[in-house]
Amino acid sequence: MVASSTSQPLLRMEGITKSFGNVQVLHGVDLSVGRGEVLGLLGENGAGKSTLLNILNGVIERDAGSIHIDGEPAEFAGPKQAQDAGLAFIHQELSVLPYLTVAENVFLGRLPRRRGAPWLVDWAACYKQAGEILERLAVKIDPRTIVGRLGTAEQELVEIAKALSMNARIITMDEPTASLTEAEIERLFTLMRALKADGVSVVYVSHRLHEVAEICDRATILRDGKIVSTVDARTTSSHSLATMMVGRELSELFPKTEHERGRETLRVSGLSTVKLNDVSLAAHQGEILGIAGLVGSGRTELARAIFGADSITAGEIFVNGEKVTVDSPGAAIRHGIGLVPEDRKLQGAVLSMSNAHNISLARMSKVSRFGQLNRGGEKQEAKRLIQDLQVYPPRAEQETGRLSGGNQQKVVLAKWLFAGSRILIVDEPTRGVDVGARAAIHGLLNELAGEGATIIMISSDLPEVMGMSDRILVMHEGRIAGELARKDFSEEAIVMYASGLEPTKEGSKA
Amino acid sequence: MSSLLARTPGRQRESGTAGIRRLPLQGQQLALVVLIVLLAAVFTSQSPEFLSAGSVENLLRGASMFGIVGLGLTIVIISTGSIGGIDLSVGSMMALGGAIGAGLLGTAFTAANPVKLPAALSVLIALVVTGLLGALSGLLISLLKLAPFAVTLGMMSVARGLTYVMIAWAIGSSNTAGITFSDPLFDWFGLTNYGPVPAITVLFLVLAALIAFVLKATAFGRSLFVLGGNAENARLAGINVRRTIVIVFAISGLLAGLGGLILTGRLSSASPLAATGYELEVIMVAVIGGTSLAGGRGSILGTVLAAILVSEINTGLDMMNVPSFNQYLIKGTILVLAVVLDKVYQARSSRKLAVQSA
Numbered sequence A: 001m002v003a004s005s006t007s008q009p010l011l012r013m014e015g016i017t018k019s020f021g022n023v024q025v026l027h028g029v030d031l032s033v034g035r036g037e038v039l040g041l042l043g044e045n046g047a048g049k050s051t052l053l054n055i056l057n058g059v060i061e062r063d064a065g066s067i068h069i070d071g072e073p074a075e076f077a078g079p080k081q082a083q084d085a086g087l088a089f090i091h092q093e094l095s096v097l098p099y100l101t102v103a104e105n106v107f108l109g110r111l112p113r114r115r116g117a118p119w120l121v122d123w124a125a126c127y128k129q130a131g132e133i134l135e136r137l138a139v140k141i142d143p144r145t146i147v148g149r150l151g152t153a154e155q156e157l158v159e160i161a162k163a164l165s166m167n168a169r170i171i172t173m174d175e176p177t178a179s180l181t182e183a184e185i186e187r188l189f190t191l192m193r194a195l196k197a198d199g200v201s202v203v204y205v206s207h208r209l210h211e212v213a214e215i216c217d218r219a220t221i222l223r224d225g226k227i228v229s230t231v232d233a234r235t236t237s238s239h240s241l242a243t244m245m246v247g248r249e250l251s252e253l254f255p256k257t258e259h260e261r262g263r264e265t266l267r268v269s270g271l272s273t274v275k276l277n278d279v280s281l282a283a284h285q286g287e288i289l290g291i292a293g294l295v296g297s298g299r300t301e302l303a304r305a306i307f308g309a310d311s312i313t314a315g316e317i318f319v320n321g322e323k324v325t326v327d328s329p330g331a332a333i334r335h336g337i338g339l340v341p342e343d344r345k346l347q348g349a350v351l352s353m354s355n356a357h358n359i360s361l362a363r364m365s366k367v368s369r370f371g372q373l374n375r376g377g378e379k380q381e382a383k384r385l386i387q388d389l390q391v392y393p394p395r396a397e398q399e400t401g402r403l404s405g406g407n408q409q410k411v412v413l414a415k416w417l418f419a420g421s422r423i424l425i426v427d428e429p430t431r432g433v434d435v436g437a438r439a440a441i442h443g444l445l446n447e448l449a450g451e452g453a454t455i456i457m458i459s460s461d462l463p464e465v466m467g468m469s470d471r472i473l474v475m476h477e478g479r480i481a482g483e484l485a486r487k488d489f490s491e492e493a494i495v496m497y498a499s500g501l502e503p504t505k506e507g508s509k510a
Numbered sequence B: 001m002s003s004l005l006a007r008t009p010g011r012q013r014e015s016g017t018a019g020i021r022r023l024p025l026q027g028q029q030l031a032l033v034v035l036i037v038l039l040a041a042v043f044t045s046q047s048p049e050f051l052s053a054g055s056v057e058n059l060l061r062g063a064s065m066f067g068i069v070g071l072g073l074t075i076v077i078i079s080t081g082s083i084g085g086i087d088l089s090v091g092s093m094m095a096l097g098g099a100i101g102a103g104l105l106g107t108a109f110t111a112a113n114p115v116k117l118p119a120a121l122s123v124l125i126a127l128v129v130t131g132l133l134g135a136l137s138g139l140l141i142s143l144l145k146l147a148p149f150a151v152t153l154g155m156m157s158v159a160r161g162l163t164y165v166m167i168a169w170a171i172g173s174s175n176t177a178g179i180t181f182s183d184p185l186f187d188w189f190g191l192t193n194y195g196p197v198p199a200i201t202v203l204f205l206v207l208a209a210l211i212a213f214v215l216k217a218t219a220f221g222r223s224l225f226v227l228g229g230n231a232e233n234a235r236l237a238g239i240n241v242r243r244t245i246v247i248v249f250a251i252s253g254l255l256a257g258l259g260g261l262i263l264t265g266r267l268s269s270a271s272p273l274a275a276t277g278y279e280l281e282v283i284m285v286a287v288i289g290g291t292s293l294a295g296g297r298g299s300i301l302g303t304v305l306a307a308i309l310v311s312e313i314n315t316g317l318d319m320m321n322v323p324s325f326n327q328y329l330i331k332g333t334i335l336v337l338a339v340v341l342d343k344v345y346q347a348r349s350s351r352k353l354a355v356q357s358a
Helices: A049-056 A079-084 A102-106 A123-136 A152-165 A182-197 A209-215 A238-246 A299-306 A329-334 A344-348 A355-367 A375-388 A405-418 A435-450 A462-468 A491-498 A505-509 B027-046 B053-083 B090-103 B119-143 B148-171 B184-190 B199-217 B219-229 B231-236 B241-267 B278-288 B300-319 B324-357
Strands: A011-020 A023-033 A038-042 A064-069 A087-090 A117-121 A170-174 A201-205 A218-223 A226-232 A264-272 A279-284 A288-293 A314-319 A322-324 A337-340 A423-427 A454-458 A471-476 A479-485
Touching: A011 A049, A023 A038, A023 A049, A023 A064, A023 A226, A038 A049, A038 A209, A038 A238, A049 A170, A049 A201, A079 A087, A087 A152, A102 A123, A102 A152, A123 A152, A152 A182, A182 A201, A182 A209, A209 A238, A218 A238, A226 A238, A238 A491, A264 A299, A264 A454, A279 A454, A279 A479, A288 A299, A288 A435, A288 A462, A288 A491, A299 A337, A299 A423, A299 A454, A329 A337, A337 A405, A344 A405, A344 B231, A355 A375, A355 A405, A355 B219, A375 A405, A405 A435, A423 A435, A435 A454, A435 A462, A462 A491, A471 A491, A479 A491, B027 B300, B053 B090, B053 B119, B053 B199, B053 B219, B053 B241, B053 B278, B053 B300, B090 B119, B090 B148, B090 B241, B090 B278, B119 B148, B119 B184, B119 B241, B184 B199, B184 B241, B199 B219, B199 B300, B219 B231, B219 B241, B231 B241, B278 B300, B278 B324, B300 B324
Parallel strands: A038 A201, A038 A218, A087 A170, A170 A201, A288 A454, A288 A471, A337 A423, A423 A454
Antiparallel strands: A011 A023, A011 A064, A218 A226, A264 A279, A264 A314, A314 A322, A471 A479
């Protein structure tokens, strides 16, 4: 551990513990931030960062542990109390109101009132005070500007100004650079250095490891709800940060079955959308192609673009060597492509419908004649798939919303088997699914690949994507940042590619 | 486990239990039946005439007219409720349907009568025009993603305007008098009975059965419920969302046009002010019938029962000589109560799902 720059840390969190239901998310986390310090908080998706930050800012309650600010114990009943205690939380999704002015945003809910007439807003004071704060930040924005006209970076500065107007002493920034350009990032960093000089502390969350080295004093690495280490951010290499974030051995939970890789079934070339930039890939019969990358790196968008759910601005899609037009999910389904979406409850299954209806949904024509459904045949077919996939309870008429997450996911898979999809894109197929169902879903995917289907599997869970895939493409900011063959799989290499870095030699061998 | 992929559709026999364990009426529908009977008792006690043959016939005619239009609105709300689907133009569309049907006949008394078409053709044109205007609403809603209430509110005004234009053209004068005429086909709409049952009641029940069948037993009907539950879900299942929205609004327009022809037949006249405010009754029919304004849920049986209830309220209040402004007050209150009940039901069922999936 590296000593903090001052003797008495401004913020001290000790033994923070939190469980959701039976799942313990934080196991006694300790964290401290010095006055005027920028602390990097690092960890993979699901490591517990958000939970920790939400506890710090009074959004959720902790189960155990203590928080001290300036040596004083702090108890927050809600975000409001945390704000009053000098905490500010700037989320990745900005919360400025685009139709209001900068000054109105800064003083939202606390607009200065006229003396003697407190039901009237004192606009002169409002603009003057907002101007003073912006000046203190060396930001040249007119407080009368409508926020929606500002760029993302400037909107972020408005959020920071708002935090300062509330006398925030500890500002949490959750991936503030996610949507900024290089120049804007520089500007933000300049501002952060000014804040430091003013004695304001920052908890900085980012997946971009080189930024952490540039702006943070120390970095705390969180993994599986525990602190792995706190290191000097300026002297620790990106590679060792990545290693610490990942840290664990590849689990043996995923018994990969080897299949003959057949002919090419899907080729995507130069695919671009609002969120994707020139993505090309090929997938084969019997292959499980993994797609890794951080949340927001364009993985889901890639799946949706191939499936025709988002419109593409450029690029071509070939199925079995033939160029096809996939301008709607209906077209994708006709070409044998299926999508098991990330959001199972809103996009995968219709929870209010029965299993049988869900299973036939993507291809009702298979059990209908002249538009009239053969409901007996539909039910029979659904029953068979329910048995094959071991959906529990095994009833065709059961409302899908009443099944467990894992069983709902099996119903969604059954839908694509029913529709005869040969190219199956599965987006986070085991998220929110218990261990048993997870194994069953992995078994199913393996079995499908064994029968010659093409599986494209998106997953944030590195052991899962490494255990299941024949090949992994890693995405970063809407592009394919790297490709790894099974023999070259390593969590470090994936994390490096996902963070926009090239894996080092020792990284890929580790 | 046998091969998962190499599957041919099963050709098994049905298990043969479909429909047996289902009760004919669900809770809400049962409540409607009880209400209909209770109200009949109340109205009869106030005015014994209520159960006379003439009054019942009148009640059935009203129920059939509002019911036919309500069928269209029911499928609009079932399939587009999740995007705020509603058709406010039904009242004006009724007026327009009637004006076109009557205006093209060339049998208006003391009028210009610029064309003289056979009745069947006039009726057909009226249905095509109202259907196309409905499709236009659907097109604007699905293509430009406009709010259904705003588009159909605009269409409400446009259709009313077209009604004036049509009538002024037919009678050759721009005064706002209606078209008075006589025609056997329109008499069938407005006067004919089969035994004690009005012809249009038979028409209503046939249409209701047809739509119930489409909703229950066809791929198209199934897709309406999916779309109404969640449009994105429907799109990802390969359902052509735009086309479906256009079709349901076209059906709503067409059925409103048919309702207007019936109204015109009952009155033997088409007035530019006909059916003013009737969207209230039609929306009542759909909502009281158990169609959820949130979409994805509704039943045709409920719509049929609600049509009877709404017409019963109209008939009963008229017979008790309740002034029309008081009637508005009562009907508006009933509509809002029905929406409250729908909200309570939604909250309860989503809580139930949440508990089960936790």
